[in-house]
Each structure stands twice: as C-alpha cells, then as structure tokens.
Amino acid sequence: MKIALLGATSHIAKDLVASIAEHTAYHCSLFMREPGRLDAGIQAIAEQKSFPVLDYASFDCTLHFDAIINFVGVGDPARAIQMGEAIFSITEQYDKLALSYLEQKPDCKYIYLSSGAAYGSNFEAPITEASKSAFAINASQPQDWYGTAKLLAECRHRTLPGSAIVDVRVFSYFSHRQATGARFFLSDILRALQSGTVLEVSPDDMIRDYLVPADFLQLIDKILQAPAVNDVVDCYTLAPVNKFDLLSALHDEFGLKYTIVGDQAKVNATGPKANYYSLNRKAERLFDYAPGNTSSSGIVSEIKRYLNPIQ
Numbered sequence: 001m002k003i004a005l006l007g008a009t010s011h012i013a014k015d016l017v018a019s020i021a022e023h024t025a026y027h028c029s030l031f032m033r034e035p036g037r038l039d040a041g042i043q044a045i046a047e048q049k050s051f052p053v054l055d056y057a058s059f060d061c062t063l064h065f066d067a068i069i070n071f072v073g074v075g076d077p078a079r080a081i082q083m084g085e086a087i088f089s090i091t092e093q094y095d096k097l098a099l100s101y102l103e104q105k106p107d108c109k110y111i112y113l114s115s116g117a118a119y120g121s122n123f124e125a126p127i128t129e130a131s132k133s134a135f136a137i138n139a140s141q142p143q144d145w146y147g148t149a150k151l152l153a154e155c156r157h158r159t160l161p162g163s164a165i166v167d168v169r170v171f172s173y174f175s176h177r178q179a180t181g182a183r184f185f186l187s188d189i190l191r192a193l194q195s196g197t198v199l200e201v202s203p204d205d206m207i208r209d210y211l212v213p214a215d216f217l218q219l220i221d222k223i224l225q226a227p228a229v230n231d232v233v234d235c236y237t238l239a240p241v242n243k244f245d246l247l248s249a250l251h252d253e254f255g256l257k258y259t260i261v262g263d264q265a266k267v268n269a270t271g272p273k274a275n276y277y278s279l280n281r282k283a284e285r286l287f288d289y290a291p292g293n294t295s296s297s298g299i300v301s302e303i304k305r306y307l308n309p310i311q
Contacts, residue, residue, distance in 0.1 A: 001025075001026045001027070001066045001067065001224065002026075002027050002028075002029070002064060002065050002066050002067075003020075003026055003027070003028045003029070003065060003066065003067045003068070003069060003224075004028075004029050004031060004059065004063070004065040004067070004068045004069070005017065005028055005029070005030050005031060005068075005069050005071065006031050006056075006059070006068065006069070006070045006071060006072050006094055006097070006098065007031075007032065007070065007071035007072035007073065007094065007113075008030035008031055008032050008038070008042075008053075008071065009032045009033075009034075009037055009038055009039075010071045010072075010073070011173075011175070011177060011178065011179065012071060012113070012170070012173055012175075012216065013030075013069075013071035014039070014041075014042045014177060015175045015177055015213040015216070016069070016071075016213070016216065016217060016220065017030065017042055017045060017046070017051070018041075018042065018045055018213070019213050019214070019216070019217040020217070021045045021048070021049045021051070023217060024217075024221065026224075027049075027050075027051065028046075028049075028051045029051065029052045029054060029063070029065070030042075030046060030051055030052065030053045030054065031054050031055070031056055031058070031059050032053070032054075032055065032056070033055065033056065034055070035053045035054060035055055038053055056094075056097070059097065059101075060101075061100075061101055061104040061105065064105075065101070065105070065108055066107075066108060066109065066224075067108060067109040067110070067111065067224055068098045068101060068102075068108060068109070068110045068111070069110075069111045069113070069220070070094060070095065070098050070110070070111070070112045070113060071113050072090065072091070072094040072095075073090075073091065073113060073115075073150075084142060084145070085145065087145050087146055087149045088145065088148075088149050088152075091149040091150070091152070091153055092149075092152070092153070095112065095153050095156065098110050098112075099156075099160070099163075102160075102163050102164075102165075106162070106163065107164075108164070109164040109165075109166070109223070109224065109228060110157075110163065110164060110165045110166070111165075111166050111167075111168060111220065111223055111224075112153060112154075112157065112165065112166070112167045112168065113168055113170060114150045114153065114154055114167040114168060114169045114170070114232070115146070115147065115150045115169055115170055115171075116169050116170065116171035116172075116234070116276060116277075116278065117146055117147030117150060118133060118147050118150040118151040118154060118169060119131060119132075119133050119134070119147070120133045120134035120135045120144070120147060120151075121134060121135065121136065121143075121144065121147075122134045123273040123274055123275045123276050124274060124275065125275055126207070126240075126275045126277050126278060126279050127234065127277065127278040127279065127280055128278075128279050128280060129279075129280045129282065131280075133151055135147070135148060135151075150169075153167070154167050154232060157230065157232075158230070160230065161230050162230070163230055164228035164229065164230065165230050166223050166229065166230075166231055166232065166233065167231075167232040167233075168219065168220075168223070168232075168233060168235060169232065169233065169234045169235060169278070170211060170235050171208070171209055171211070171234070171235055171236075171276055171277050171278060172208040172209055172210045172211065172276065172277070172295075173210065173211045173212075173216070173235075174186050174210045174211075174212060174298070174299055174302055175212060175213050175302050176302045176303070176305035176306040176309070178190060178302075178306070180194065185208075185243070186210070186299070189250065189256065189303075190303070190306060192256060192257070192258070193250075193254055193256055193303070193307065194307075196257075197257070198257045198258060198259055199247075199256065199257065199258040199259070200258070200259055200260075200261045201243070201247065201258055201259070201260055201261070202260070202261065202262070203260050203261075203262075204274075205242055205243050205244060205274070206242065206243050206273065206274055206275075206276070207240050207241070207242045207243075207274065207275050207276070207277060208240060208241060208242075208243075208276055208277060208295060209235075209236055209237050209239075209240035209241075209276075209277035209278070209295050210237065210241070210295040210298060210299055211235045211236075211237060211291075211298070212237075212293055212298035212299070212301065212302055213302075214292060214293065214298075215237060215291040215292060215293055215298070216235070218289060218290075218291070218292070219233075219235065219283060219287070219289050222283075222287035222288060222289050223287055226286070226287050226288075229286065231282070231286060232282075233280075233282050233283040233286060233287070233289075234278035234280040234282070234283065235278070235283070236277065236278055236279075236280075236281070236283070236291065237291045237293050237294055237295050237298060238291050238292070238293060238294040238297075239294040239295060239296075240277040240295050241294070241295040241296045241299075245296070246295070246296060246299065249296050249300065250299075250300070250303070253300055253303075254303065254307070
C-alpha cells in the first residue's frame with residue numbers, strides 16, 4: 001500500500017512514519033513545506049525505507065497513492081495562538097489539496113486528523129455519541145478558531161458521501177518524541193524529570209485520555225484495511241487518567257517531584273477542558289479497534305523510552 005502523508009513534520013506524523021517503518025510493509029511519501037526541516041531520526045528512517053521526502057509542489061494526480069493521511073495543523077497551543085485566523089486558510093488549503101486528488105482518484109482513501117476540539121467548548125462531562133458541537137457563535141474567541149476549523153473540514157467531508165474519508169478526532173496524544181519546549185502538561189513533566197526539578201502544578205484537576213503511537217498505528221491500520229466508508233471516529237484508550245493520579249503514578253515510577261501551587265499563567269489555545277476525552281466507541285464498531293494501553297500505562301511506557309533512548 002502506498003500512502004501520502006501531508007504535514008509529515010508534525011509530532012504525531014513522525015511517530016506514525018516510525019511505526020509504519022517498523023511494523024508494516026506500507027510505503028510512505030512524506031510531504032511538507034520544507035523538506036530540509038525533517039529531523040535527523042525520521043530522515044534516517046526515510047532513507048532506510050526509501051520513503052521520498054517531498055515538498056507540496058510535488059503532490060499531484062500523476063502520483064499513485066492508495067491512501068492520504070493529512071496531519072497538517074497545529075500541535076503546540078502556543079503556536080495555535082500565534083497563527084490566529086490563519087488556522088482557517090491553512091486547514092482548508094491542505095484539505096482541498098487532498099480532496100482534489102480524490103476527485104481524480106476516487107479509489108483513494110483519505111484519513112484526516114481532526115481534533116476533540118471540534119466539539120467546541122463544553123467539556124464539563126466526557127464526550128458521548130449524543131454529544132453536540134457547541135461554540136459561542138455570538139461571542140467567538142481566538143481559542144475557538146482551531147476547533148471551528150476542524151469542524152468545518154469535517155462538514156466539508158460529510159458533503160462527499162461517495163468519497164472514502166475518515167476523520168479521526170485526536171483528543172490527547174503523547175510519545176517519547178514529545179518536544180520538551182512545547183506548552184503541554186506532559187512536556188512540563190518531561191522537563192522536570194530530565195532536570196530533577198520540582199514540577200509546579202495548579203490545584204484544578206483534569207481528566208485526559210492520552211493516545212500513544214502503538215494504539216494510533218493500530219487505529220490507522222484498521223481504517224486502511226477496512227472497506228471504504230465516509231465517517232468520523234473519536235480516539236480513545238482503555239481508560240483515561242486524571243491529573244493527580246497520573247502525577248502519583250509518575251512519582252512512584254520515576255521519582256517525579258511536584259508541588260501544588262496557586263493559579264498559574266498557562267497557554268489554553270482551545271479553552272478549558274475538565275473532561276477532555278470521549279466515551280464514543282464507534283471506532284470499535286466500524287473498524288474493530290481495540291486499544292492495548294490505558295492512558296497511564298502508555299505514558300509510563302513512552303517516558304521510559306524517553307529517559308532510556310538506547311533501550
């Protein structure tokens with residue numbers, strides 16, 4: 001199977017490239033704005049597996065792909081805020097690049113990386129199949145724009161029922177390749193573990209469901225192998241984890257030192273999310289997806305790889 005990866009420099013895309021190279025016989029072409037920016041580790045994998053590293057100008061209908069996976073987007077919340085309204089045009093531009101290919105190659109599958117942020121701002125309870133997207137339409141704020149852009153892309157895809165398009169909503173994701181300079185809770189944890197410093201955390205709790213590379217690969221592989229559909233699924237693990245249970249587990253496993261402090265200045269690109277995870281199990285029904293990790297076990301495993309990269 002030949003796969004085109006758009007946005008191949010993103011964190012989650014690089015993990016998938018490494019997973020595909022290690023566990024499958026798929027052949028990938030990696031598309032990005034600046035091929036020279038691909039980090040050395042993934043570049044080495046691409047060279048070893050003969051995966052072409054290309055710019056977007058090289059992507060056209062003369063190339064044959066069985067599937068396109070679109071990772072173009074914003075991973076770091078700080079960068080999302082900096083991009084502002086450009087999120088809309090960039091999201092649409094590369095989505096339409098893939099859709100134009102599907103017009104000429106209708107047998108090609110398209111997997112679009114969406115986000116739990118497409119549900120809007122109401123995460124007082126976890127997402128279910130009955131949940132509705134909710135945005136403050138009369139008081140739109142910059143933190144709404146990322147989720148709105150994803151929702152618009154999903155709506156665009158549902159208007160093409162004859163096309164094989166699956167939107168995959170990622171809520172939270174973590175791997176040993178997580179950039180420690182990014183503005184994420186787990187990036188803060190990695191920095192504290194690496195430096196031996198005390199992590200300062202706010203007193204408010206939160207519940208997250210952190211997908212890791214092994215389960216992400218399983219879901220993508222199941223979609224690629226399944227009969228063509230036009231639909232959307234939420235990502236999930238065996239169980240989510242709340243902040244303080246995770247901190248306690250990491251203290252026991254790695255000796256993480258942390259202290260609870262008052263309100264902290266923090267980047268919140270898509271609004272507050274007390275229960276940012278989904279109970280929607282459509283991925284199991286549609287694709288027989290069966291995650292092998294809980295959030296906690298997946299994080300522990302990936303942190304071990306981060307702290308001991310040779311093993």
